[in-house]
Amino acid sequence: MLDFFTIFSKGGLVLWCFQGVRGPAATAPVNALIRSVLLQERGGNNSFTHEALTLKYKLDNQFELVFVVGFQKILTLTYVDKLIDDVHKEFRDKYRNEFQQKGALGLLNGTFDFKDDFMRLLRDAEESSKVQAPTVMKTFEQSLKSQKTVKCMIETRGEKPKEKVKNKKNKGSKKDGTEAVAAPSKASAADKQLSAAGVKEELTKDEILQKNREEFFRRHMKAGEKSRSPKPDAQKEKGKKPRVWDLGNSNAKVLDYSNSATNGSAEACPVEEFDPDMALGDKNREPGRLYDLEYESDDEAEEEKVVQNSSKPSVKKGGLGGMFGMLKGLVGSKSLTRDDMDPVLEKMKDHLIAKNVAAEIAVQLCESVAKKLEGKVMGTFTTVTSTVKQALQEALVQILQPQRRVDVLRDVMDAQRHRRPYVVTFCGVNGVGKSTNLAKISFWLIENGFSVLIAACDTFRAGAVEQLRTHTRRLNALHPPESHGGRTMVQLYEKGYGKDAAGIAMEAISYARNQGFDVVLVDTAGRMQDNAPLMTALAKLIAVNAPDLVLFVGEALVGNEAVDQLVKFNKALADHSMAQTPRLIDGIVLTKFDTIDDKVGAAISMTYITSKPIVFVGTGQTYCDLRSLNAKAVVAALMKA
Template sequence: VGFQKILTLTYVDKLIDDVHKEFRDKYRNEFQQKGTLGLLNGTFDFKDDFMRLLREAEESSKVRAPTVMKTFEQSLKSQKTVKCMIETRGEKPKEKVKPKKNKGSKKEGPDAVGAPGKASAGDKQSSAAGDKEELTKDEILQKNREEFFRRHMKAGEKSSKSPKPEAQKEKGKKPRVWDLGSSDAKVLDYSNSGTVGSAEACPVEEFDPDMALGDRNREPGRLYDLEYESGDEAEEEKVIQNTSKPSAKKGGLGGMFGMLKGLVGSKSLAREDMDPVLEKMKDHLIAKNVAAEIAVQLCESVAKKLEGKVMGTFTTVTSTVKQALQEALVQILQPQRRVDVLRDVMDAQRHRRPYVVTFCGVNGVGKSTNLAKISFWLIENGFRVLIAACDTFRAGAVEQLRTHTRRLNALHPPESHGGRAMVQLYEKGYGKDAAGIAMEAISYARNQGFDVVLVDTAGRMQDNAPLMTALAKLIAVNAPDLVLFVGEALVGNEAVDQLVKFNKALADHSMAQTPHLIDGIVLTKFDTIDDKVGAAISMTYITSKPIVFVGTGQTYCDLRSLNAKAVVAALMKA
């Protein structure tokens, strides 16, 4: 065991492997015939082979002798003198740069190593270095200053000469032309369009309808329910099957006792029994994007509902609480008043007036985009739509609606509807009063026979008092039939703050005794949240208003109606 530590032989491991292989190959037949017991009594003539392998290993180790480290006398450092290694402060070590050139010259011409000219040059360098070392510190500083001023003057001369060729090169900045773009900037200039300050139908735009529509196999005019495939039931079945199989193997009694351990046998539920389950449920709801305050209120309401309730024999506390919470969530998502837009539009048609919908919300949630989706849905149901561009603040807001109008007219050209444009844009440009534009648009729609007026407003934060006052004025003056709050599904606690303050601002700044508050919610960006659907619960719980539309993508067909059971299934998914 200790031979490797005693002997400093590098070939021992290889020798042992070679001996093992040689012995095995030479006596393989005897191993197979005699077996293991026969080998104990047998004799093997292996001395000559072992000595041969030992000699080969020793010779191979001699060939690969380890490299011997140089002594100090053999190194280059021993040839340097102490004087040449001393560096004076402020002096640049120029001696180190010059030997590199000598090395380069040696590589270029090996015959020139012993040339007398090179030796004399080396002597000159050493003498010059010696002279520099003999100078005083004041003289060295003076020389360094002279070199600095000389370099500075040379740099000034170069910079004074350089601007002439640069002035010739400057010919003005050229616009970049992208590979897939247009080189003509006039194509992108919409400032002098004829539709500014009017309500004329926008020209038809040529574009790919598949890109705007998405699903071509859909039924025109139908608003599909929100779908969510929940795998909970399948997972629970798998868990039950997996747990039942091993218990059957162990025995009937063990499996039966294990199943009955978590069951409550015909007793009334106490708060102490539910607290651990409710705490887990609350954390689960918060993780699914439900506002923390609302998650606590939901769990409290479930606890009050179940406290004192007599349980069945074969029911667990967890399953009972989960079922009660699911029922409460479905009830929240199905408010008493259901908003049916198509029914209300037809009712307004009978009274020969346009049905007015106002969109409001914070910045960047997708008001204009979802307004275009709702316009497409209304057009496919046979209604004429007038879009009122009342966002007179954000740059590009009017142009965005104008582009949507062109595309909607391309999908539903006037030729297919008796020469009438199904969608028009009413806009007065930027910087105008939004309430006045909305009033003019509603009057124009009444005179021209439009069925629906969709009013797009500027995005505003709920804490901005002047903008909230302007929104309350727009709603109070024009009295829309439906006020939709557009909120994104990504928010958590912010959803509560937004809706509470929007409703409060509409109530405070309205002059009417019964102010018009938010009637419904449009939930956008629902395709980006996977199963974190808690914003839907937060919004409906705080306002008691229904979610009328759900935006699920970027095409005109990506608009759904809320399916409460699908949302609850996604919310309760582990």
């Protein structure tokens, strides 16, 4: 039983709707479909699940229509695909002239009744599903097991039975041969025994005892020599000896440099060795401003090539045929088919994969573009390649523009009004640059007038606390308390190594609230997405402390690995959280963006898989090398040949 069937235009006008059962209106699920699938360019699959409903949809790109059917997801309705195809064909054929003359708004202003046609198509679809023969369980004779059994029982003239016979013959011959060989050996042994018995009869008892004693000692000596030979190998110690370093020591306290009494004080690492100009990079920048990511593209040259290629065929035509062909082209009567787009989409897919987009996501993007363009009438003087490329660019820009924009400065000011610190947690795999980009974000927040408390919750990696302490010293050197009315702008909160990270984060947030800090940045240990104990600890930290923002830090160098990391991080946070609505990743920090040239596909992969925005982009080694994502610049780099 269908819950609803609706037909609406891409502009949002509902042309016709059928309500099958009494219940909630179709507005909420259809709006969710538009927000999550149609606007986000995720049309690779024609099915969408919303709460207890399954929605299937079909796009008509020629008349800009969308056909949507909804039913309970616990039901298996085999006729839905046929129904939506039949309704689509019947509706557009019946009202083709009205759409061409008046458009969707003109059809809405008129009076039309499509209910009778729909009910007829629904009955036909249901009857066709009943007419189809139900699947019957195979008999034993039809199964592969019975065929194998029969083949084993019946002997044919095939090669295998012959081989078996040959093998049997060979086995028999081998047995005969072994018996023939064994017979003389037995005979020779018997002869030896007889000859030995004859010799023994000639010797006396003392001589026989002496001879047997000598033979016994001789055998014993041979066995001793054999057992002595492997002794040197057995004495070797198994395994590799551990290397002992000159400065190494088994005592963990000797290697723990997090104590401020040893080398953690300001006197141990003087700030005078730090060069502020090198840390700031560009001197002409505006303090506190987060610049957009920039990229120079060669779109003008590419457009000239497309225009030249598209103008060549029109020059060859002459006479009336060429004139009428030109006028026909101005109107635009060429509609795109799947066969026209497949070669171009295949090249586009390979191009995206070469630019570090995950293979699975590249396939889904091309499928979404194909569904969006199929049946659409091409514009004037446009080629299939340019049309597909433009549609793909629009889809990529739409993906990079998030559903929810994260404005950190606005949220920090809102937390200030409520007299509480704004808490940001950084998580990710090992070696992606969490601590480094945390320091960059701290510098950006300080330049905007906010005080920062850094919570050192990476209690596992050696040197993690020292790294954050060094960043804290350098940030205080760049922004001393004297420049901010005697107020310390950045401070490190740490408890050494081996402690509970969730407890340290809780104490840091409480300390920041008491001391009046505006922002708390929580640094966590790097962990692989498959490590269940560490993912459980991260979920505990987030569940206990409830941070305002959870940022996933990922490298721009990764390809397919980005999908695996984000999916498993989100899944682990959901599985290990005890809350009814688990806290997942809120945004992404993309690091090492300056090392990839134009292979920016990781940005697409991460945003597509999570629907979360890329909040910050790391572009260098200084504190100022932090950018916000510019969707058009990333797409321009991605589409560059």
